[in-house]
Every structure is written in C-alpha cells, then in structure tokens.
Amino acid sequence: MSDYLDSGNEELLKDFFSEAQSQVELLEQNILVLENDPANRDAVDEIFRAAHTLKGGAATVEMHELTEFTHLVEDVLDEIRSDKISVSEPLVDVLLRAIDVVKAMLDERSVGRLYKKDITALKNDLASFLGEKARVEAGKKASARTESGPVAREQSETSDSGLSEYELLEIREAAGRNRHVFRVAVAFDPDNVMKTVGAIHVFAALRDTGTVLKTRPDFEKLYEDTFWPVVEYYIATDRAVEYVSRRAIISEVSLSVDISEISFDDSGHAASSPSSAPVQESKPKTGKPAPESSPGRVSEAEIAAAMAAASREKEAKTREQAAVHKAAPARAPAQAAPEAAGNPEADAGEDKAVESRRSTQSGGSILRVDSRRIDNLLNLVSETVITKATFNQISTQFAELQSTFGNVQIEFRDSLKDLFDDLPDYLEAIRNGRAVKDVKKEILEKYGTLYTAFDEFETVFKGNAAKFRSTAQNLGRITGELQEGVMRIRMVPISQIFSRFPRLIRDLSRNLTKKVSLVIEGEETELDKSVIEDLLDPLMHSVRNALDHGIESPEERLAAGKPEEGTVLLKASNEGNMIIIEIGDDGKGIDVDAVKKKAIERSLIHPNKALTELEAFNLIFEPGFSTADKVTNISGRGVGLDVVKRQIEKLNGSVTVSSQRGKGTRFIIKLPLTLAIIQGLLVRVGREIYSLPITSVIESHRIKPNEIKLIDGYEVFNVRNDVVSLLRLNRLFRIQTEDQRDYHFVVIVGTNEKRVGLIVDSLIGEEDVVIKPLRDQFTNSPGIAGASILGDGSVCLIIDVSQLLELGLKREIEERTKLEMTIR
Amino acid sequence: MKTKDDFPSLNERPAEGVGPDGVPFRVLIVDDSMFIGKQISQILSSEGFEIAGICADGAAGMERYKELFPNVDIVTMDITMPKMDGITALRKIIEFDKNAKVVMISALGKQDLVKQALVTGAKSYIVKPLDRKKVLERIVAVLNK
Numbered sequence: 001m002s003d004y005l006d007s008g009n010e011e012l013l014k015d016f017f018s019e020a021q022s023q024v025e026l027l028e029q030n031i032l033v034l035e036n037d038p039a040n041r042d043a044v045d046e047i048f049r050a051a052h053t054l055k056g057g058a059a060t061v062e063m064h065e066l067t068e069f070t071h072l073v074e075d076v077l078d079e080i081r082s083d084k085i086s087v088s089e090p091l092v093d094v095l096l097r098a099i100d101v102v103k104a105m106l107d108e109r110s111v112g113r114l115y116k117k118d119i120t121a122l123k124n125d126l127a128s129f130l131g132e133k134a135r136v137e138a139g140k141k142a143s144a145r146t147e148s149g150p151v152a153r154e155q156s157e158t159s160d161s162g163l164s165e166y167e168l169l170e171i172r173e174a175a176g177r178n179r180h181v182f183r184v185a186v187a188f189d190p191d192n193v194m195k196t197v198g199a200i201h202v203f204a205a206l207r208d209t210g211t212v213l214k215t216r217p218d219f220e221k222l223y224e225d226t227f228w229p230v231v232e233y234y235i236a237t238d239r240a241v242e243y244v245s246r247r248a249i250i251s252e253v254s255l256s257v258d259i260s261e262i263s264f265d266d267s268g269h270a271a272s273s274p275s276s277a278p279v280q281e282s283k284p285k286t287g288k289p290a291p292e293s294s295p296g297r298v299s300e301a302e303i304a305a306a307m308a309a310a311s312r313e314k315e316a317k318t319r320e321q322a323a324v325h326k327a328a329p330a331r332a333p334a335q336a337a338p339e340a341a342g343n344p345e346a347d348a349g350e351d352k353a354v355e356s357r358r359s360t361q362s363g364g365s366i367l368r369v370d371s372r373r374i375d376n377l378l379n380l381v382s383e384t385v386i387t388k389a390t391f392n393q394i395s396t397q398f399a400e401l402q403s404t405f406g407n408v409q410i411e412f413r414d415s416l417k418d419l420f421d422d423l424p425d426y427l428e429a430i431r432n433g434r435a436v437k438d439v440k441k442e443i444l445e446k447y448g449t450l451y452t453a454f455d456e457f458e459t460v461f462k463g464n465a466a467k468f469r470s471t472a473q474n475l476g477r478i479t480g481e482l483q484e485g486v487m488r489i490r491m492v493p494i495s496q497i498f499s500r501f502p503r504l505i506r507d508l509s510r511n512l513t514k515k516v517s518l519v520i521e522g523e524e525t526e527l528d529k530s531v532i533e534d535l536l537d538p539l540m541h542s543v544r545n546a547l548d549h550g551i552e553s554p555e556e557r558l559a560a561g562k563p564e565e566g567t568v569l570l571k572a573s574n575e576g577n578m579i580i581i582e583i584g585d586d587g588k589g590i591d592v593d594a595v596k597k598k599a600i601e602r603s604l605i606h607p608n609k610a611l612t613e614l615e616a617f618n619l620i621f622e623p624g625f626s627t628a629d630k631v632t633n634i635s636g637r638g639v640g641l642d643v644v645k646r647q648i649e650k651l652n653g654s655v656t657v658s659s660q661r662g663k664g665t666r667f668i669i670k671l672p673l674t675l676a677i678i679q680g681l682l683v684r685v686g687r688e689i690y691s692l693p694i695t696s697v698i699e700s701h702r703i704k705p706n707e708i709k710l711i712d713g714y715e716v717f718n719v720r721n722d723v724v725s726l727l728r729l730n731r732l733f734r735i736q737t738e739d740q741r742d743y744h745f746v747v748i749v750g751t752n753e754k755r756v757g758l759i760v761d762s763l764i765g766e767e768d769v770v771i772k773p774l775r776d777q778f779t780n781s782p783g784i785a786g787a788s789i790l791g792d793g794s795v796c797l798i799i800d801v802s803q804l805l806e807l808g809l810k811r812e813i814e815e816r817t818k819l820e821m822t823i824r
Numbered sequence: 825m826k827t828k829d830d831f832p833s834l835n836e837r838p839a840e841g842v843g844p845d846g847v848p849f850r851v852l853i854v855d856d857s858m859f860i861g862k863q864i865s866q867i868l869s870s871e872g873f874e875i876a877g878i879c880a881d882g883a884a885g886m887e888r889y890k891e892l893f894p895n896v897d898i899v900t901m902d903i904t905m906p907k908m909d910g911i912t913a914l915r916k917i918i919e920f921d922k923n924a925k926v927v928m929i930s931a932l933g934k935q936d937l938v939k940q941a942l943v944t945g946a947k948s949y950i951v952k953p954l955d956r957k958k959v960l961e962r963i964v965a966v967l968n969k
Contacts, residue, residue: 012859012862012863012866015858015859015862016859019857019858019859045906046906048904049856049904049905049906052904052931053856053857053860053904055931056857056860056931056952056953057857057859057860059931059932059952059953060859060860060863060952060953060954061953062953071932071933193932193951194930194932194935194938194949194951196935197935197938197939197942197949200938200939200942200943201942201948201949203942203943204942204943204945204946204947223939225935225936250948250965251961251965252958252961
C-alpha cells in the first residue's frame with residue numbers, strides 16, 4: 001500500500017507528471033529515429049529505458065491502467081532490444097499509437113479522470129508482435145495475477161527426504177572437518193511479487209555466512225523463472241544456528257526456515273541431530289503450523305499448512321484493512337485501490353480524491369532550471385547585500401561629515417564675526433596713524449585660518465562622494481545582472497516545442513500521401529517560458545498549413561521539376577531583442593489570383609480593389625478565409641491562420657508571410673524575447689523622445705548637412721567607404737522640426753546586411769526601458785514596438801527597428817518601381 | 825489524511841535511520857528517475873537517514889561511491905539506467921569495496937536481473953512501486969546484518 005497519493009505528496013505527483021511527459025517525448029523522438037535507422041542500438045536502449053521508467057513511476061502513483069499498458073509496450077520493446085523482432089513500418093505505427101494512448105492516459109489522469117476508451121485492439125496489435133514464447137509468458141504472467149501462480153512441478157521432489165549417500169559424502173568432503181553442515185529448508189512466500197527471486201535472495205544471504213555446498217533443487221533450476229515453495233540449502237559454516245537462521249529470514253521473502261545439523265558418523269552416514277533444530281519464523285503470529293515436530297526434514301503437509309495459514313491470515317488482514325479504509329473514506333481510495341482494481345465504487349472514490357487534490361494544486365507549472373543559474377542569482381543577491389552594507393557605511397560617513405561641517409562652519413562664522421567686529425577698531429587705529437601694513441599683517445595673522453577652514457572637509461567629502469559613485473555603479477551592474485539572471489531562469493530552449501514536430505510531420509505526410517522532410521534549425525534558441533507555452537498552437541497551425549496547402553503531391557512536384565520530397569523548414573533565431581521563427585516550405589506558394597477571387601467571393605474586399613501582393617498575402621490571415629476547395633481534416637476549415645495571427649499578436653509578436661509562386665512560402669513569426677525590459681538609446685526628435693533598442697544600434701555619427709549626398713533622389717552618407725541610406729525620423733513620423741541646422745545626428749541601426757541611418761535632433765543617452773505594450777487604436781502603429789515611461793514620468797515610444805527597415809525598404813521599392821514605370 | 829504511522833514518534837522509538845551510536849546512516853541513491861530518487865530520499869530522510877548523494881546513472885553513482893567512501897553506509901541502485909546500468913555499477917562498487925551494502929531497486933518483471941544482481945553481491949532488492957514500509961524494512965534489515 002502506498003502513501004504517495006495522500007495530499008501531502010502533491011509535489012511528488014507533480015514530479016511524476018513532468019517526468020512522464022519528458023519520457024513520452026523521449027519515446028516518441030527515439031521511435032522516429034528508429035524508423036529512419038532501424039539499427040540504432042542507442043535509440044532502442046533509450047526507448048526501452050524511457051518506457052521502463054514510465055512504468056515504474058506509474059506503478060508508484062498507482063495508475064494501474066498506465067502500468068499495465070506500458071508493461072505491454074515494454075515487452076514489445078524488449079523483443080526489439082533482444083533482436084527477436086525487427087523494426088518495421090507497422091511496428092512503428094503500432095508503437096506510436098501506443099504512445100498516443102499513453103499520452104491520453106496521462107492527460108486524463110492529470111485532470112483527475114481515468115482513461116476509459118477501449119484499447120483492446122491496440123493491445124492485441126502489440127501482442128501480435130511478441131514472439132511465440134513471449135506471448136506464452138505473457139499469458140502465464142496474466143494467469144499468475146489471477147491464480148496463486150505457477151508452481152513448479154518438481155515440487156514433490158523437494159519433499160524427498162534425504163540425499164543419496166554419495167551426495168552426502170561429497171558434502172562432507174567439501175565441508176571439511178571443522179565446520180558444521182546445516183540443512184536449511186526455507187519456505188517461500190508465494191504472495192511475493194517477485195517470488196521467483198526469493199531462492200536466490202536467500203542463497204546470496206547464506207553465501208555470506210559460509211559455503212553453500214548444495215541446493216535442492218539445483219542452483220540452475222533456482223535461477224530459472226519458476227517458483228519453488230521450499231528450497232533446501234546445504235551449507236558448511238562455523239557460525240551458530242541462530243545466526244544462520246537470522247540471515248535466511250527475509251521478511252516477505254521467506255515464510256519459515258527450518259535448520260537441522262547434519263552430523264556424520266565415522267562410517268560416513270548422515271544423521272540429523274534433533275536437538276539442533278530450532279524453528280525460526282518470520283511471522284510469529286503465523287506460528288502454529290511451523291514444523292516443530294520435524295527436526296530432520298520439512299514435511300510437505302506442514303509447509304502447505306504453514307503457507308495456507310499465512311495466506312489466510314494475510315487475506316484476513318487485507319480485508320480488515322479494507323474495512324478500516326472504508327471507515328476512513330478520505331484515505332480509503334488511495335489505499336484500497338490495489339485490491340479493488342476495476343471496482344467502480346473505488347474508482348469513483350479515487351477520481352474524487354484526485355479531483356479534490358487537483359483543485360488544490362492547479363495553477364503554477366513546473367519549470368526546470370539549471371542549478372547554475374540559481375547559484376548565480378544567489379551570488380548576485382549576496383553581492384547586493386554587500387553593496388547595501390557599503391551604502392549604509394557611506395550614509396553614516398556622510399552624517400559624520402555633516403556634523404563636522406557644522407562645527408567648522410560655526411568656527412568660521414565666529415571668526416568672521418570677530419573680524420567684522422574688529423574692523424572698526426582697525427579703521428580707527430589707521431585713522432589714528434597706525435601703519436596700514438602693520439594692520440594687514442595683524443589681520444592676516446589673526447584670521448588667516450579662514451582660508452583653509454574648509455580644506456579638510458573638502459578632502460573627506462570628495463573621498464566619500466567618489467566612494468558613493470563607485471558603489472552606485474556597482475549596484476547598477478549587479479541589478480543589471482540580477483535582472484538578466486531572473487530573466488534567464490524563465491528562458492527555456494525552443495527545442496521543447498520543436499521536438500514535437502517530427503512526429504507531426506510524419507503523421508501528416510502519411511495522411512496526405514505526400515513526402516516531406518523536416519529541417520529544424522536553431523532549436524537551442526532560448527525563449528521565455530510563458531511565450532513558449534503559447535507558441536505551440538500557432539506553430540502547429542502554420543506547419544499543418546504548409547503541409548496541406550504548400551507542399552504538392554509527389555506527382556505534381558516531379559512534374560514541376562522539383563525533387564519528389566518536399567522540405568519544411570522550422571528555424572528559430574535571435575535578432576536583437578526579438579526572436580524570429582521561420583516556417584518555410586518549398587511548395588507551390590500562394591496563388592495571389594486565387595486569393596483575390598476567394599476574397600471577393602467571401603466579400604472580404606471590393607471587386608475593384610487593386611491588391612498589392614503583400615496585401616493579398618495578408619488576406620489569408622483574415623477570419624473565415626480558406627482557399628482550399630475542400631475541407632480536409634488537417635486544415636482548410638477556415639479557422640487557422642487568423643487564429644495564428646491572433647495568438648502571435650497576443651504575445652506582442654507579428655506574423656508576416658512572403659511567397660513566391662512555385663517556389664514556396666515563408667511564414668515569419670517575430671516575438672519579443674521577453675515581455676519586460678530592454679536597453680534603449682534615447683533620442684530626441686522635435687519635442688518627442690524615442691527609444692531605440694540598443695541591440696539594434698550599430699553606431700552613431702554627427703555629420704554636417706553637406707555630407708548628406710543624394711543618390712537616385714535618396715539621401716545617403718558615407719561611413720568608412722560604405723554608403724548608408726538615411727531616414728529622417730521627423731519626416732517619417734511627421735514631426736515639425738527645424739531642418740536647417742549646423743549638425744545632424746545620425747544613428748545607424750539594423751543588422752549588418754540591412755541597415756539605415758536615422759536622422760535625429762539629438763542623442764540623450766542609454767537607459768533601461770520597461771516595455772509597455774500599446775493598446776487599442778495604437779496597436780497597429782507601424783514602426784513602433786511599444787511605449788515606456790522614463791524616470792521623469794514622461795512617455796517615450798520604442799521604435800521597432802526591423803519594421804522601420806521594412807517600412808523604408810518598402811517605400812524604396814515602391815518608388816523605384818514607380819520610377820521605372822515612368823522611364824518606360 | 826495521515827495516520828499515526830506517518831508520524832513516527834521519536835520519543836517512542838529511535839528513528840530507523842540513526843545507528844546505535846546516534847549517527848545517521850548515510851545513503852547514496854543512484855536512480856535515473858528523478859521522481860523515484862526523490863521518493864526514496866523523502867522516505868529515508870523522514871526516518872533520519874542522511875542522504876549522501878543522488879546520482880542519475882551508474883557511472884556517476886560508482887564515482888560518487890568512491891568519492892564518499894568510507895563515509896557511506898548503503899547504496900540504493902536502480903537497475904535500468906543510462907550510461908552504466910545498475911548491475912555493472914554494482915559489480916564495480918563491489919570490486920572497490922567488497923563489503924559495500926547495495927540494495928537494488930527493480931521494476932516488476934525483472935526477476936532475472938535481480939537474481940543476477942543478488943549473485944553479484946547486492947544485499948537485497950526493493951520492487952517498484954516503492955512502498956514506504958518495505959523500503960525502510962529492507963534497508964534497515966541490510967544495515968543491521
């Protein structure tokens with residue numbers, strides 16, 4: 001009976017679910033590996049281990065349906081591992097189906113319900129892969145559960161009294177003169193879950209006490225997978241009987257032990273000495289039937305009686321326990337479950353218990369964090385504590401300084417007052433003919449200290465101020481690291497969700513009879529956990545969409561001169577403070593005309609509207625839009641891409657799509673790395689302050705107006721033999737400023753391949769800005785990523801550099817095409 | 825709901841995990857399942873045992889044993905583990921210290937492996953699903969021998 005389901009162990013249950021989840025993922029991944037590379041031993045081992053761990057965990061938390069089922073899966077895996085069956089497509093299919101069932105079982109359990117669907121067909125499929133022998137064994141195991149278990153047929157032999165004379169002689173020879181030879185007859189508990197191990201267990205225990213000369217039945221037979229109710233061991237030892245018997249009694253393994261000494265008379269005949277046969281019982285209460293009267297050997301009937309008594313008592317005990325548990329309902333479900341497997345009442349009780357537990361533990365998911373990250377945080381916290389102490393010290397020093405200053409000032413004032421008081425006297429003295437020089441000298445002597453009164457104070461003050469400054473800097477550094485550290489705790493690699501896609505692609509491509517390979521890049525990219533959780537659905541939708549609508553059938557692909565197998569790319573990368581997720585396919589691309597037709601059909605746009613390609617692409621994100629003529633079970637239900645867009649926007653991200661007819665489609669999802677703080681370069685344009693994310697700022701320049709050159713009507717300027725085009729923020733955002741000035745400040749932003757110089761009025765400085773999303777009517781302001789509140793309370797807008805680049809580029813392309821049209 | 829059994833009164837009897845000299849027994853847990861490892865450590869530490877370490881595979885377990893030796897009294901060893909399985913690790917530990925007390929943790933249905941382990945020198949075994957009473961019983965039994 002386990003006490004792991006009580007309310008105190010929610011933590012353990014949580015752990016179980018999180019571990020089970022990862023085991024299932026491991027299973028799935030490796031089965032897919034195996035499908036492509038059936039000879040991969042590592043994958044087989046990994047799969048086996050994962051299934052095994054899952055089974056163990058499930059048994060502990062008493063999820064019996066899960067235990068039983070994973071056990072069956074494990075049997076099949078064992079066959080694979082021992083090369084009895086080879087990996088084939090149907091096998092992989094069945095295994096994957098089995099994993100789906102395991103997942104479903106876990107899901108049901110995690111909301112406190114039992115998995116109720118019929119899985120007999122799947123079980124049969126699994127069993128059909130088991131070899132003949134294994135199936136028989138499985139059958140045997142099944143029967144073992146219901147009946148008392150298979151009992152070795154040779155059982156009767158064990159009751160056979162003695163050994164042959166020759167055997168005795170052999171034993172005597174082996175034992176040597178100085179040691180006693182004991183016959184230890186051990187009766188084993190048939191109720192032990194691993195009853196066939198018992199004989200070996202006792203053997204190992206006895207081996208430590210002396211030399212085991214012989215066993216009956218033979219050791220080889222003990223080692224086989226059969227259960228022997230009674231085993232006799234012949235051991236030679238110099239230990240006392242009590243010691244030997246103590247070693248032989250292992251609770252729940254051996255029921256009773258009967259030891260008798262075998263003495264040899266000179267003729268070599270053995271005689272059991274009746275006096276030296278104390279009876280040891282592992283369960284004193286079971287007492288009676290133990291073979292008190294059989295010093296020489298164990299009689300079959302007595303052992304049978306002993307065992308029967310033991311099992312009777314056990315039964316009574318369990319019944320009693322069950323009754324107790326019913327009286328205490330809160331505890332009952334968890335404990336009574338094993339006995340009442342299949343009993344709907346108990347199940348219902350258990351469900352209820354699980355549910356109530358569930359309600360208390362809901363909220364708060366588990367996040368596994370590298371312990372080094374936590375250690376790092378702890379380290380930083382200790383540094384802040386030290387810094388705090390330094391600040392305290394500085395503050396007392398300042399307080400002291402203030403009182404010193406007060407004293408010095410009083411002295412200064414006093415002597416100044418004396419000086420003023422003395423002045424008329426001196427004037428009088430001069431008028432009376434005293435030499436000015438004389439007076440000067442006297443004043444200097446008397447009040448010369450006025451000059452240097454504050455010198456000492458100044459030195460100390462300067463020192464303190466310097467200390468304060470450096471400590472403040474220190475604090476800045478630590479809080480910066482602390483902030484980053486806390487952020488990093490929440491960061492998890494995107495592989496967590498990418499890892500689900502191989503399976504998805506496999507199943508989908510099979511359903512659609514298309515050939516598709518998946519390329520995953522940048523799976524180590526880290527992303528905030530909250531973002532990752534909400535990212536799965538939109539990604540799934542997009543990938544489904546790519547497979548269903550993007551990739552063509554193998555025939556079409558061959559006809560179009562493409563390789564038969566389509567490719568889907570899933571790529572994550574960091575770009576500045578954004579993370580970019582790209583879902584690309586090399587399929588047929590978006591048919592702009594079809595999109596237009598459909599949009600007009602669904603009256604999403606006016607028939608006369610002239611659509612740019614980009615606008616057409618964006619139409620596919622409209623709710624209720626679907627170009628697929630028929631609804632497949634994969635996509636094309638008209639819900640999908642609009643959901644993708646909505647969900648990504650909820651995460652402060654954006655989705656864009658680009659496509660080339662016949663070449664493929666590319667969805668680009670941009671997400672903020674975290675939803676909180678960035679470093680920004682504050683710049684001023686007119687009276688507005690903007691913040692540029694420092695990660696996208698490359699450099700800044702101060703240029704004279706005549707350095708701005710015109711190429712094709714575009715403003716550019718030279719940076720170290722490189723031409724950078726300029727964008728005037730005041731014009732872009734339509735802010736009135738003076739264009740004529742002596743200098744312009746240019747901030748070069750972007751990435752290395754794509755950059756642009758922004759002309760601003762002045763640079764203010766670097767600061768951490770807390771991003772606040774723009775709401776309501778501002779959500780779609782192009783070029784603006786969010787807003788922030790500055791230290792003085794004023795609002796500054798945060799510029800979205802990548803959008804700005806696009807904006808500039810788009811305008812450029814538009815104007816260029818316009819220009820080309822006019823030239824023709 | 826917890827019964828009295830879950831809160832053993834230390835006044836009535838000494839905690840199981842404390843030796844006759846009042847020094848707690850030190851346990852090294854080797855298990856690739858964090859869940860099982862945690863469970864064992866919960867059970868044992870509640871009885872006053874000192875958890876000397878938790879390792880996730882046989883190789884690490886063996887290294888850890890050598891590191892800790894002789895400041896370790898008993899090892900619980902899972903059988904199926906990555907890198908080095910429990911039986912190999914057991915053999916290596918026994919080679920290093922022939923008096924090592926190792927208790928195997930096995931799932932149901934692995935009789936052959938358990939037998940192999942016992943013959944190799946494991947002192948006892950515990951079958952998953954783990955049961956608090958059994959775990960303590962087996963471990964205490966091994967320690968008292």
